[in-house]
Amino acid sequence: MKGLISSLKLPLIAVTAAFLVGGVIVWLVGDDPFFVYELFFTSAFKGAEGIGYTLFYATPLIFTGLAVAVAFKCGLLNIGAEGQLIVAAFATAWVGLMLPGWPTLIVVVLAMLAAIVVGGVWSGVPGVLKAKFGAHEVITTIMMNFIAFGIVSYLTQYHYRKPGDAILETYPIAEVKGGVVTGTHLPRMHALLAPFGVSFPEHIPLNLSFLLAIGVCVIVYVFLWKTKWGYELRAVGASPTAAEYGGISTSKNIVIAMVISGMLAGGVGINEVLGYRYRYYDGFSPQYGFTGIAVALLGRNHPAGVVLAAILFGALQRSALFINIFTDKVSKDWVVILQAVIILFVACEEIFKFRSRRLKVAAE
Amino acid sequence: METLTSIINLSLLASMVRISTPLILASLGGLYSERGGVINIALEGIMLSGAFTAAAVTALYHNPWIGLIAAAGAGLAVSFIHAVASIRFRANQVVVGAAINILFLGVPPLMSGALFQSTGSTPQLPREQTLPDWNIPLIGQVPVLNQLFSGHKPIVFFALAMVPVTYYVLFRTRFGLRLRAVGENPEAADTAGISVERMRYAGVLLSGLLAGIGGAYLSIGQNSLFTRNMTAGRGFIALAALIFGKWHPVGAFLACLFFGGAEAISIRMQGVVAIPVQFIQIIPYVLTLVVLAGFIGRATPPRAIGQPYVKEK
Numbered sequence: 001m002k003g004l005i006s007s008l009k010l011p012l013i014a015v016t017a018a019f020l021v022g023g024v025i026v027w028l029v030g031d032d033p034f035f036v037y038e039l040f041f042t043s044a045f046k047g048a049e050g051i052g053y054t055l056f057y058a059t060p061l062i063f064t065g066l067a068v069a070v071a072f073k074c075g076l077l078n079i080g081a082e083g084q085l086i087v088a089a090f091a092t093a094w095v096g097l098m099l100p101g102w103p104t105l106i107v108v109v110l111a112m113l114a115a116i117v118v119g120g121v122w123s124g125v126p127g128v129l130k131a132k133f134g135a136h137e138v139i140t141t142i143m144m145n146f147i148a149f150g151i152v153s154y155l156t157q158y159h160y161r162k163p164g165d166a167i168l169e170t171y172p173i174a175e176v177k178g179g180v181v182t183g184t185h186l187p188r189m190h191a192l193l194a195p196f197g198v199s200f201p202e203h204i205p206l207n208l209s210f211l212l213a214i215g216v217c218v219i220v221y222v223f224l225w226k227t228k229w230g231y232e233l234r235a236v237g238a239s240p241t242a243a244e245y246g247g248i249s250t251s252k253n254i255v256i257a258m259v260i261s262g263m264l265a266g267g268v269g270i271n272e273v274l275g276y277r278y279r280y281y282d283g284f285s286p287q288y289g290f291t292g293i294a295v296a297l298l299g300r301n302h303p304a305g306v307v308l309a310a311i312l313f314g315a316l317q318r319s320a321l322f323i324n325i326f327t328d329k330v331s332k333d334w335v336v337i338l339q340a341v342i343i344l345f346v347a348c349e350e351i352f353k354f355r356s357r358r359l360k361v362a363a364e
Numbered sequence: 365m366e367t368l369t370s371i372i373n374l375s376l377l378a379s380m381v382r383i384s385t386p387l388i389l390a391s392l393g394g395l396y397s398e399r400g401g402v403i404n405i406a407l408e409g410i411m412l413s414g415a416f417t418a419a420a421v422t423a424l425y426h427n428p429w430i431g432l433i434a435a436a437g438a439g440l441a442v443s444f445i446h447a448v449a450s451i452r453f454r455a456n457q458v459v460v461g462a463a464i465n466i467l468f469l470g471v472p473p474l475m476s477g478a479l480f481q482s483t484g485s486t487p488q489l490p491r492e493q494t495l496p497d498w499n500i501p502l503i504g505q506v507p508v509l510n511q512l513f514s515g516h517k518p519i520v521f522f523a524l525a526m527v528p529v530t531y532y533v534l535f536r537t538r539f540g541l542r543l544r545a546v547g548e549n550p551e552a553a554d555t556a557g558i559s560v561e562r563m564r565y566a567g568v569l570l571s572g573l574l575a576g577i578g579g580a581y582l583s584i585g586q587n588s589l590f591t592r593n594m595t596a597g598r599g600f601i602a603l604a605a606l607i608f609g610k611w612h613p614v615g616a617f618l619a620c621l622f623f624g625g626a627e628a629i630s631i632r633m634q635g636v637v638a639i640p641v642q643f644i645q646i647i648p649y650v651l652t653l654v655v656l657a658g659f660i661g662r663a664t665p666p667r668a669i670g671q672p673y674v675k676e677k
Contacts (some may be wrong), residue, residue, distance in 0.1 A: 023475075029474065029475075029477075029478045029479060047583075051582060056612040059604040076476040077456075077458050079458070079462060080406075124651075127669035129653065129656060129657055132657075133656065133657050133658045133660075135653075135656035135657060136665070138403070138405065138458050139603065139604070139607060139652070139656065140653060140656055142405070142600050142603070142604075143604065143652050143653050144644075144649075144653075146597060146600070146649040147649050147650060147653075148644045150643070150645050150646035151642065151643040151646070153642055154640050157640075157642075158432065158640060181611060216553075257671035270431075278593070287466065287469075290462060290465075290466055292467075293459060293462055294401060294463075294466075297459065329472060329478050330474070330475060330477075331474055331477045331483065333471075333473040333474040333484075334470065334474055335470075335478075336467075336469050336470030337467060337470035337471060337474060339466060339470075340463045340464070340466040340470065341463075341464065341467070342465045343459065343463035343466065344445075344449060344455075344460065344464075344467075345459050346575075347449060347453075347456055347459045348449050348453040348455045358643075
């Protein structure tokens with residue numbers, strides 16, 4: 001319990017400091033900080049409406065936060081989650097488009113597998129480049145991001161777009177008629193809760209992917225802390241040389257960590273395509289991959305922390321629209337700034353903790 | 365053949381020089397930072413801050429030169445945040461860089477909303493309020509060179525001049541030697557009495573100065589206003605050019621020309637040839653991966669890059 005409180009303390013200080021800075025920015029721009037924060041809390045946490053949307057926006061961030069955290073546990077920084085989730089989302093829609101007339105359940109399972117596999121392959125390339133050639137994963141994942149944007153936008157534009165469609169998106173894989181969805185999709189929360197007699201607003205896109213994300217958190221926790229493979233992966237992250245002496249292959253674990261990371265990022269594609277838009281929509285991700293870095297950092301690279309941090313960032317995302325509409329001067333960009341400030345504070349605070357631990361070690 | 369000559373000609377080379385300019389400045393900036401041992405993936409955000417500040421200040425004071433100076437100042441200020449976090453607080457340099465990039469996706473639209481009641485752009489500047497076109501007196505008379513090097517914005521000449529200057533500073537001055545020492549072996553440099561912190565601050569701040577000016581070229585040189593996310597990944601291409609050029613000023617310069625040339629060709633090819641533009645756009649990134657995989661000689665980064673320096677007590 002004491003450990004829990006102390007591990008929550010620093011992130012809370014960082015978030016509080018960032019919120020204070022955010023308030024000052026609102027004031028400087030010429031609006032009322034209290035009103036903005038009131039908007040934030042009511043839009044993001046009030047009733048099924050607020051909470052439903054917040055959890056919907058948190059879902060992709062749980063996946064990307066976990067993706068960054070697993071790589072980080074192996075000493076790698078995966079800033080390519082953005083590219084991985086984009087190719088994964090496209091692959092999800094592609095499977096749906098390629099198998100018309102197949103039983104829905106089979107197509108859904110195959111589409112989910114496609115998201116995970118393609119995400120894993122996309123991050124596996126930087127993993128192999130790092131393990132074999134020592135190429136820095138930060139640079140290679142950035143390059144893979146741009147390659148992903150290019151290829152997917154090409155495929156969407158030239159091969160899978162309905163002729164004459166002004167928007168860059170593929171054909172749909174499911175149709176919505178009178179509130180009933182037919183085709184390749186995952187059930188939404190209102191459909192999941194209906195058999196239990198619980199009513200949930202039908203228009204909220206929160207879907208089965210959220211429960212999947214929570215399940216994946218448990219799996220990642222068990223994998224990292226309760227299995228031999230997880231132990232080896234963390235050992236490489238803690239000290240590559242010590243791990244090598246202990247007979248653990250660093251290059252193998254680097255590839256494994258990167259592949260798992262990309263598979264997790266691929267989960268975003270499941271939420272986006274099977275749970276929300278039922279098609280690939282070019283430019284759907286508001287930097288989920290990059291926000292994942294903040295989520296992982298704030299969540300201390302622990303699955304439980306990732307869920308909490310994802311909910312905070314999901315809430316910010318949810319409130320952005322309201323802040324944009326109901327204030328005079330503050331736009332939704334303020335939320336982006338707040339996210340960046342949180343990352344900056346957490347990044348510097350991480351080091352603060354590192355130093356105090358160092359001093360303790362030195363004192364012993 | 366006709367298509368080929370309509371794409372590849374002297375005006376293509378001139379546009380290659382223009383498109384490469386912001387890349388060259390950001391890349392050389394990154395060179396100072398990374399040779400000193402600090403990874404700078406914030407080039408994108410710094411360029412955005414420079415581009416926005418240049419356009420906003422010019423719109424307010426109606427003088428592009430004031431805008432240009434302000435952009436350099438903005439670049440310095442943003443890189444100072446980077447320096448303090450990654451040198452003073454020893455934060456993860458990549459995380460700080462990523463945070464700065466996200467920060468400047470948000471700051472320009474928020475500020476343009478507050479200053480100009482717009483959603484992300486600054487007001488369109490009249491032509492006489494953007495930077496002037498310069499001609500170099502003697503070169504104007506030489507047949508081929510005049511087409512290549514005449515009528516560019518001052519920043520183009522500044523960027524071209526910065527290549528030999530950077531080479532000289534890095535390899536022929538005491539400052540350059542010390543900067544490289546701090547990036548390769550900070551312990552040894554520290555023992556020799558060089559302040560690792562101070563040298564790294566200098567490297568990061570220089571990167572901010574140059575990338576800020578590079579950003580200004582986009583908004584008050586090439587264009588006449590700032591638009592949302594106007595750098596469109598140029599900071600990352602500059603970073604790729606730095607690696608492609610193996611952390612050497614001349615190498616980075618040539619890589620920038622190559623990437624700039626690829627973009628110039630892709631702009632001309634639109635609608636002329638059947639190859640989708642996306643494929644031409646991803647060429648620089650694929651090539652960078654190829655380089656990193658060691659197929660075109662090995663690119664070895666400065667040895668102490670990315671590691672915060674903790675002074676022995």
